[in-house]
Amino acid sequence: MSLELNQEKCLACGGCVSLCPKDALEIKNGELTINHDKCVKCGTCVKFCPVKALKINK
Amino acid sequence: MTNKTQTAIDFEDEYDVIIVGAGPGGSIAARDCAERGLKTLVIERRAELGTPVRCGEGLGEAWMKIADIEYDSDWCKRETKGAVVYPPNEKSLKIDPENKGYVIERKIFEKKLAEQAGRKGAKYMLKTRAKRAIVEENEDGEKEVKGIVVENDEGEEKEYRAKIVIAADGVDSKIARSAGLNTSNPIKDMDSGYEYEMTNLSFTEEDSKYIHIWLGNDISPGGYVWAFFKDKDVANVGIGINPPKAEKSAKQYLDEWIRNHPEYFEDAVVTEKKGGGIPLGEPIEKPYMNGLMVIGDAAHMVNPIHGGGMGQAMESARIAAEIAQKAIEKEDYSAEVLSEFSEIWWEKRGNQLKDIQKVRNFAESLTDKDLNKLREIIGEDEVLDLVDASNLKKFVKLFKGSPKIAMKAAKHLR
Known part of the structure; x- marks a missing residue:
């Protein structure tokens, strides 16, 4: 299981960043990045994303 | 040869104030700090100010007075007379308040604010990511923010020290969090926003002088659909939804609503796509600690009814600059001194936002x-x-x- 980001869809709006309970998301160089070591796959960012750029791969 | 040792692309190791983020809040803080004679540095991760836009771009005239900025035809795209609100049955209500507003071009607005701050003496470091706050133990054995660690545009990690840091790093604020202040949002308090800028829209000229708000749990659960006009046929058409109440994404709700209104959108063309998170929860109760003040969206200083945040960001920036000067005069950057920022802000605005x-x-x-x-x-x-x-x-x-x-x-x- 892992959190997957579709960079083509992502608008790098950053709304998901402060929602992450583990501080695993960050905008770097204008793109959203995931720290997979910190991510606990809770799905909060997936629920938020305005354009469905994030999903949890089972 | 001049005597200047520094150019626009050279920076010193120490400043009075470092501001993280060059949005409206950050640049107003920079302007005011520089005007107050403080040596000021703004750190901004983007290569170009104002983009990507994550905002409906509406700004009430009253906020411009509070922020001490003047009407400028370069970025005030269209004056709005008021609002038209549509309940689910679309029997609309027109509202003509005394206070007018503008729909602005944020890409130009942010640059203009930075220019003003720059003319006052603030320095800007672009394409530089503020990685974390420098936190050290002070004489009382408490944590104190002493500056910022950045990754600059050459990929190097570097420290810049400051007496005071102002975190104006927006909805995805990292700096306050890195110093130990919890600025994260629960999802119930974070609306999910999506917006198209469109041209060749089919609204009447009179309609385009108003902002339009469509309400309904089916069209936009926990939020609303908006149209903010930049010209008679140009507008930001967007949506905010509350994710826990929603079954689809913000984009899907907005697309469906647009398809159901061909009378406005049949001939329209999309010229920009924008997304964003809108922190609607209560503002951070204590947006400060030793050496740090947090302003604007980063401290959730947003109107929880309409989601507007630019005005509150600029207002809080001005208060932060005032208190920064006070603290620097006293040579005391402790939470006790900086708490005055919070007190003034709560009295001026925070308590009203709590009622809203x-x-x-x-x-x-x-x-x-x-x-x-x-x-x-x-x-x-x-x-x-x-x-x-x-x-x-x-x-x-x-x-x-x-x-x-x-x-x-x-x-x-x-």
Whole structure:
């Protein structure tokens, strides 16, 4: 299981960043990045994303 | 040869104030700090200010006075006379308040604010990511922010020290969090926003002088659809939804709503796509610690009814600059001194936002049927009172003919 980001869809709006309970998301160089070591796959960012750029791969 | 040792691309290792983020809040803080004679550095991760836009771009005239900025035809795209609000049955209500507003071009606005700050002496470091706050133990054994660690545009990690750091790093704020202040948002308090900028829209010229707000749990659960006009046929058409209440993404709700309104959109063309998170929860109770103040969206200083945040960001920036100067004169950057920033802000704005939170809770409790009914009961003045959270006590009585709504008002609006 892992959190997957579709960079083509992502608008790098950053709304998901402060929602992450583990501080695993960050905008770097204008793109959203995931720290997979910190991510606990809770799905909060997936629920938020305005354009469905994030999903949890089972 | 000049005597100047520094150019635009050279920086010193130490500043009085470092501001993280060059949005409207950051640049107003920079302008005011520099004007107050403080050596000021702004760190901004983007290569170009103002982009990507994550905002509906509406700004009330009253905020411009508070921020001490003047009308400028370069970025004030269109004056708005008021609002047209549509309940789910679309029997609209037109509101003409005394205070007007503008729909602005944020890409130009942010640059202009930075120019003003730059002319006052603030320095800007672009394409530089503020990685974390430098936190050290002070004489009292407490944590104190002493500057910022950045990754600059050459990929190097570097420290810049400051007496005071102002975190103006927006909805995805990292700096306060890295120093140990919890600025994260629960998902119930973070609306998911999506927006198209469109041209060749089919609204009447008169309609384009108003902002338009469409309400309904089906079209936009926990939020609303908006159209903010930049010209008679150009507008930001966007949506905010509350994710826990939603079954689809913000984009999917907005697309569906647009397809259901060909009368406006049949000939329109999309010229920009924008997304964003809107922190609607209560502001951070104590947006400061030793050596750090947090302003604007980063401290959740957002109007919880309409989601606007630029005004609050600029207002809080001005207060932060005032207190920064005070602290630097005293040579005391402790939480105790910086707490005055928080006190002034809560008194000026925070408590009002807390009251508006009640209106948000009331609004979120209403069904589509309630919203249609409400349209028959209330008029322009009542809508303005609700948006400002003034005279809230009168509403329970006003709704006495509709017990269900009255009960909800009694629960939330007190």
